[in-house]
Amino acid sequence: MSVHPVSSLSTTVATLRHAGCVFAEDEAALLNEAARSPQELTALVERRAAGLPLEHVVGWAEFRGRRFGVDTGVFVPRxxxxxxxxxxxxxxxxxxxxxxxxxxxxxxxxxxxxxxxxxxxxxxxxxxxxxxxxxxxxxxxxxxxxxxxxxxxxxxxxxxxxxxxxxxxxxxxxxxxxxxxxxxxxxxxxxxxxxxxxxxxxxxxxxxxxxxxxxxxxxxxxxxxxxxxxxxxxxxxxxxxxxxxxxxxxxxxxxxxxxxx
CATH class of the missing domain: 3.40.50.150 (Vaccinia Virus protein VP39)
Structure with a gap:
C-alpha cells in the first residue's frame, strides 16, 4: 500500500533522477512499497540518493523470479x-x-x-x-x-x-x-x-x-x-x-x- 500521495511519489522520482538513477520511476515504486511510513520512505530515498545500491536499501534482490534477502555490504546477485x-x-x-x-x-x-x-x-x-x-x-x-x-x-x-x-x-x-x-x-x-x-x-x-x-x-x-x-x-x-x-x-x-x- 502506498505511504505517500502521488504528488510526493513524483517528488521521489525527481529526487532519484537528480541523483542519477536511470530507472527512477521503477525504483520509486519499490521504495514506496518497502516503506512503512512517510518518514521511513524519506530515509530510504535519502539512502538511495546517496548512492547505496537499491537492493541494500530495500533489503532484497530479485533473482530467477524470487526475492532474496541482501544485507548491506553483501554482493548483489546480477x-x-x-x-x-x-x-x-x-x-x-x-x-x-x-x-x-x-x-x-x-x-x-x-x-x-x-x-x-x-x-x-x-x-x-x-x-x-x-x-x-x-x-x-x-x-x-x-x-x-x-x-x-x-x-x-x-x-x-x-x-x-x-x-x-x-x-x-x-x-x-x-x-x-x-x-x-x-x-x-x-x-x-x-x-x-x-x-x-x-x-x-x-x-x-x-x-x-x-x-x-x-x-x-x-x-x-x-x-x-x-x-x-x-x-x-x-x-x-x-x-x-x-x-x-x-x-x-x-x-x-x-x-x-x-x-x-
Whole structure:
C-alpha cells in the first residue's frame, strides 16, 4: 500500500533522477512499497540518493523470479547471472548434490537447488556478512559454511558433487576502480577483485574442482567476453573438458568444465 500521495511519489522520482538513477520511476515504486511510513520512505530515498545500491536499501534482490534477502555490504546477485543458474539447472541430474562457492547471499545455490530438486545444497563464502545473509536465505534447504573456497566443505563431498557453481570474482584488479560506485564502494572488494587478469580465483577453483566433482559432473563459472579464451584455458588445464555458452541478451558468458566419466 502506498505511504505517500502521488504528488510526493513524483517528488521521489525527481529526487532519484537528480541523483542519477536511470530507472527512477521503477525504483520509486519499490521504495514506496518497502516503506512503512512517510518518514521511513524519506530515509530510504535519502539512502538511495546517496548512492547505496537499491537492493541494500530495500533489503532484497530479485533473482530467477524470487526475492532474496541482501544485507548491506553483501554482493548483489546480477540479473546476467541468472543465465549461469539456467545452465546449471539444465545439467543437474535428479537429486543432485550442489555446491555454491563464493555464494554471497546464497541466491544462486537456492535457485538451482529449488529448480533442480537437489538432494543436497552446500554453500560457502569467505565474507562473514555474506555467510549470515546466505544462512537466512538457504534456511533448511542446505548448509552454509564460512571459509575460503573448498576449505570449509566437508571431506565427504569429495567425488560426489554433481553441479559446482563458482560465481568467482573476475574483475581485473586495475579495473575495480572503474566500476560504478554502487559496486566499488558498497560491495566487498573480495567479491569483485579477481587479481591481475581477473582469473586468479577461477584458477584456484578449477585446480581443485576435479577432486570434488563426481564422474561426468560439471563446474560452471561466469566470466567476461574478453576473458573467455583465457578462462577456457584455465578450465581445460585443470583436466576438465571446457565449453562456452553465451547469452547476448544478458551479456552473459559462462564456461562449463566437465569431468571425465
Amino acid at each position: 540479473r546476467r547471472t541468472e543465465f549461469l543458474v539456467a545452465q546449471a539447472v539444465a545439467l543437474a541430474p535428479r537429486r543432485a548434490v550442489v555446491v555454491d562457492l563464493c555464494c554471497g547471499s546464497g541466491a544462486l545455490g537456492v535457485a538451482l537447488a529449488t529448480e533442480a530438486s537437489a538432494a543436497e545444497l552446500h554453500a560457502c563464502d569467505v565474507e562473514p556478512a555474506a555467510v549470515r545473509c546466505a544462512r537466512r536465505n538457504v534456511g533448511a534447504l542446505g548448509q552454509v559454511y564460512e571459509g575460503d573456497l573448498f576449505g570449509p566443505l566437508p571431506a565427504t563431498l569429495r567425488g560426489r558433487v554433481d553441479v559446482l557453481l563458482a560465481n568467482v570474482p573476475y574483475v581485473p584488479t586495475d579495473d575495480v576502480e572503474l566500476l560504478p560506485a554502487e559496486a566499488r564502494v558498497h560491495e566487498p572488494r573480495v567479491a569483485l577483485d579477481g587479481g591481475g587478469d581477473g582469473l586468479d580465483v577461477m584458477r584456484r577453483v578449477a585446480a581443485e574442482a576435479p577432486g570434488w566433482l563426481a564422474p561426468g559432473a560439471s563446474l560452471l563459472v561466469e566470466t567476461s567476453e574478453r576473458q573467455r579464451d583465457a578462462a577456457v584455458e584455465v578450465v581445460g588445464s585443470a583436466g576438465l573438458v571446457p565449453r562456452v555458452v553465451v547469452c547476448e541478451e544478458l551479456y552473459a558468458t559462462v564456461v562449463i568444465g566437465t569431468a571425465a566419466q
